Amino acid sequence: MSAALPPRIGLGTSVQGPRPEPVRRAVLRAIEAGYRHIDTAAHYATEEPIGEAAAEAVRAGTIASRADLYITSKLWCADAHPDRVLPALRQTLRNLQMEYLDLYLIHWPVTMKAGRYTAPFTAEDFEPFDMRGVWAAMEECHRLGLARAIGVCNFSCKKLETLLSLATVPPAVNQVEVNPLWQQKKLREFCREKGVQICAYMPLGAKGTHWGSDSVMDTGVLHDIAKAKGKSVAQVCLRWVYEQGDCLIVKSFDEGRMRENLDIVDWELTEEERQRISKIPQRKTNQARRFVSDHGPYKSLEDLWDGEI
Numbered sequence: 001m002s003a004a005l006p007p008r009i010g011l012g013t014s015v016q017g018p019r020p021e022p023v024r025r026a027v028l029r030a031i032e033a034g035y036r037h038i039d040t041a042a043h044y045a046t047e048e049p050i051g052e053a054a055a056e057a058v059r060a061g062t063i064a065s066r067a068d069l070y071i072t073s074k075l076w077c078a079d080a081h082p083d084r085v086l087p088a089l090r091q092t093l094r095n096l097q098m099e100y101l102d103l104y105l106i107h108w109p110v111t112m113k114a115g116r117y118t119a120p121f122t123a124e125d126f127e128p129f130d131m132r133g134v135w136a137a138m139e140e141c142h143r144l145g146l147a148r149a150i151g152v153c154n155f156s157c158k159k160l161e162t163l164l165s166l167a168t169v170p171p172a173v174n175q176v177e178v179n180p181l182w183q184q185k186k187l188r189e190f191c192r193e194k195g196v197q198i199c200a201y202m203p204l205g206a207k208g209t210h211w212g213s214d215s216v217m218d219t220g221v222l223h224d225i226a227k228a229k230g231k232s233v234a235q236v237c238l239r240w241v242y243e244q245g246d247c248l249i250v251k252s253f254d255e256g257r258m259r260e261n262l263d264i265v266d267w268e269l270t271e272e273e274r275q276r277i278s279k280i281p282q283r284k285t286n287q288a289r290r291f292v293s294d295h296g297p298y299k300s301l302e303d304l305w306d307g308e309i
Helices: 020-033 047-060 085-096 131-143 157-166 185-194 220-229 233-243 255-262 271-278 301-305
Strands: 009-012 037-039 070-075 103-106 150-153 173-177 197-201 247-250
Touching: 009 020, 009 255, 020 037, 020 047, 020 255, 037 247, 047 070, 047 085, 070 085, 085 131, 103 131, 103 173, 131 150, 131 157, 150 157, 157 185, 173 185, 185 197, 220 233, 220 271, 233 247, 233 255, 233 271
Parallel strands: 009 037, 009 247, 037 070, 070 103, 103 150, 150 173, 173 197, 197 247
Antiparallel strands: none
16 A cells, blocks of 8 residues: 555545636635545646645635645546656646645546547547556656555556556555446455555536436435435435445535535445445446547457446
8 A cells, every 4th residue: 555545535626627716616615614635637627726725725724734635636648658647746736736645546547649638539649558657657756755645547457457466556546436326346346355445436426517427316216215314315325435435536516515425424324225225227427438449449448447337
């Protein structure tokens, strides 16, 4: 394990289009509400407002120092080249106005040509992913103290197995889609066995985004359980993820919902409710079709996810 694991509940900051001021305000409100884990990525273009909010929270006395926060960011595919990893992290740190990240993740097991930061992507943009070389560069970031922990996102069991076979510093975290409609039982068992912490993104299905779906929040079983418990559907989803032992990244910029999403710790689901959730038909939402191309390294979704879809 490369360092301390993240707090169990984190604030997600993936937004559609640049929105620096709403992000800055939301992160400041989240810190005031008690969030200490903030999740970002170079690709989200939210690092700068997060850094501003963190500095503001220190000035206001909401937190004593930067050390009170756990900041995660991610290496974008266009920088997933061995010689571009360290410069990309240094740029992330400049954006955040911070000296280190608590956790630095490879965003996807995908490499694009340098400079390809915004969609749409074409077949010519993709290059083979040099897992060994990129991970060695991530380990250098860790060795230099610029990333206190390192990990990955969207890695299948097979890709994790390969990475673990060549890593000197094993990944601390695998951040993947997890919710009651995509429960990741096989991957969770594998990660538990290997000492890799799962961190759940899209725990509510990312309703209202182009990468998400309404299906999680519209699931009848979850509505029934929420009604019986006097909780919201979101709280039932988040509590279910929490009970799996996963960290979770939940995004809401509404202050009331931010606080509601933290209120999942001092109650639990019954065994019968867990059984009902376990029987929900499974369907992955964020399939990442944009990384699949007849002329690229991944020619099908089966290739990208190693059949775990």
